[in-house]
Amino acid sequence: MLPTELLMFKVKAGLVEPRRLKPTPSHLTLVTALVNVFESHLNDKRFQLEEDFRALEVGRSDYRVVRGLAHLLANDNAEFETGGTLExxxxxxxxxxxxxxxxxxxxxxxxxxxxxxxxxxxxxxxxxxxxxxxDLNDQQRLVSFEPPDPVSLLQRFDLAQAQGMLYRAFSLTITAHRNEPARYKQLLKYTKLFGLMVTVEGDADIGFTLTMDGPTSLFSGTTRYGLALAKFLPALLHVTKWDLSAAVKPRKDLSWTDPNDEEWSFQLTSEDGYVSHYKEPKDHDSALESGFAERFEKLETLWTLEREVDLVPVPGGVIIPDFRLLHEDGRSVLVEIVGYWRPEYLKKKFDLLRKSGRTDVIVAVSERLNLEKAGVKTTDFGERVLFFKGVLNPKTVLELAETVGRPGG
Missing domain, CATH: 1.10.10 (Arc Repressor Mutant, subunit A)
Structure with missing residues (x-):
């Protein structure tokens, strides 16, 4: 990401909009010049590169663009080390x-x-x-550099500016509409990874609303939570249809902003064209799931298998079933495959399933798991629990789906 002093944005009627760079000949030429600085200074000290960066700024009013692009190149594409044989x-x-x-x-x-x-x-x-x-920062030596695609660097700059708008955010609301293929599971994993507090409401038909609240007061410290929200943003870009609205604490240190502003709003949608640098999520989380999907594709059936299309809000958490079965007559069934053995995981998984109150969820459990040792009882789920040995047979799942599927999806 970018340090605060390199963020560029405008504010109009309380709406904050970050600076973006188009792939114009001028910007592409600047990227080429910056890349040349790095490539010509292999094994040189960082301060030697920075001297050339300052030379590129001469006569330019957009010096923060130069510094911002150089900052991203140094952090994402270059490797610096402390030289010498002794500490x-x-x-x-x-x-x-x-x-x-x-x-x-x-x-x-x-x-x-x-x-x-x-x-x-x-x-x-x-x-x-x-x-x-x-070991001082400016004395470290450039030991390797991998030049990026110029357009990709400009896209990374745009995303870093958007991330910077969230540094001072104290709440974030995301409406994630139904996605094909769905990316909900990765989305929720990142909220947990970055310590975000999430409330989920809605369903697959109208869309899910994820609310992430930070410090409750505009006057309390928001930077740490805002940084977490900023790191989360690239994960959101892998969801294919969404809207984002963030409440941001205004910058009072800038002379050109309105000192009477009490709150700024930052708005984004999946149509804004930002590009994530996070890796694409895998289609399946485990061999169990991928094997089940592959075997299902070979069947002739009136049921269709969908991948992670529903979030199921429950008190104290969210369930993201592995699959959803849809019948031509409108019936639907959620399928959750439980193959992970850790007792804490098993207990939490079944507690959430129990709290959901959903009766249209098939829980497929590997016989290798010791549910008794984990303190898990499956009696509450009745016939909806399916034990399997080795691989999960989709025919067995479909037989059960015929009895537990609910009308209307």
């Missing part, structure tokens, strides 16, 4: 020890460096001096 902190300790108590002079400095070189078995006083602060 700089160890070298500093020895040099300061030798210099202690002696009056400072050029001759004394030369003597200390020479003595430190011999003591540390280094080749020269120059190497000792080079190591002295080699």
């Amino acid at each position: 700089p902190s160890f070298v500093r300790e020895k040099v300061f020890e030798l210099a202690q108590g002696a009056p400072h002079s050029r001759a004394r400095t030369k003597h200390v460096l020479e003595e430190a070189s011999r003591t540390l078995s280094l080749d020269s006083p120059e190497e000792t001096l080079d190591l002295l602060y080699a």
